[in-house]
Amino acid sequence: MRALILVDVQNDFCPGGALAVADGDSVVDPINRLARASPFVIATRDWHPADHGSFADQGGPWPLHCVAGTRGAELHPGIDRDLVDVVLDKGQAPDREGYSGFEGTELERLLREHDVDTVDVAGLALDYCVKATALDARRAGLNVVVHRGATRAVEVEPGDAEHALDELRTAGVEVVD
Numbered sequence: 001m002r003a004l005i006l007v008d009v010q011n012d013f014c015p016g017g018a019l020a021v022a023d024g025d026s027v028v029d030p031i032n033r034l035a036r037a038s039p040f041v042i043a044t045r046d047w048h049p050a051d052h053g054s055f056a057d058q059g060g061p062w063p064l065h066c067v068a069g070t071r072g073a074e075l076h077p078g079i080d081r082d083l084v085d086v087v088l089d090k091g092q093a094p095d096r097e098g099y100s101g102f103e104g105t106e107l108e109r110l111l112r113e114h115d116v117d118t119v120d121v122a123g124l125a126l127d128y129c130v131k132a133t134a135l136d137a138r139r140a141g142l143n144v145v146v147h148r149g150a151t152r153a154v155e156v157e158p159g160d161a162e163h164a165l166d167e168l169r170t171a172g173v174e175v176v177d
């Protein structure tokens with residue numbers, strides 16, 4: 001069985017959001033197309049406590065974003081929710097990065113329960129949470145396909161997206177357009 005993991009397609013990561021990824025909302029249409037073709041769709045949400053360690057006021061690298069229960073933490077309204085089977089919240093432990101959808105969640109158990117052997121991965125942001133989720137999926141022994149055209153990168157440093165893709169390919173992840 002094949003599953004689609006939609007990583008953090010949330011208001012705060014889209015234009016106008018607290019940690020907007022350039023062009024982030026342009027993943028919505030390709031993601032809906034992927035979701036329509038997928039038998040099992042899981043969407044992750046970055047879902048932080050207000051004192052999360054990744055926030056600048058706690059000494060972390062990022063501005064306040066995706067605080068649990070806020071509008072910024074909601075999935076982008078363009079995502080067709082009827083196509084999403086499960087929403088999983090991550091990043092809830094204050095002292096952990098929580099980039100990966102596998103970290104502190106039921107994701108691996110859920111995939112095993114559904115006899116998933118291959119995951120398609122898309123969403124935001126390629127060089128952080130998409131990468132971490134795809135690498136953890138490989139560690140869990142799954143075949144992994146990252147859909148480049150349905151991701152966008154933060155690119156704190158220019159070239160981060162390409163480095164992320166190299167790292168994914170080295171780990172055995174298939175990258176497709």
Ligand SMILES: [Zn+2]
Nearest residue numbers: 046054066091
């Ligand atoms: Zn976060």
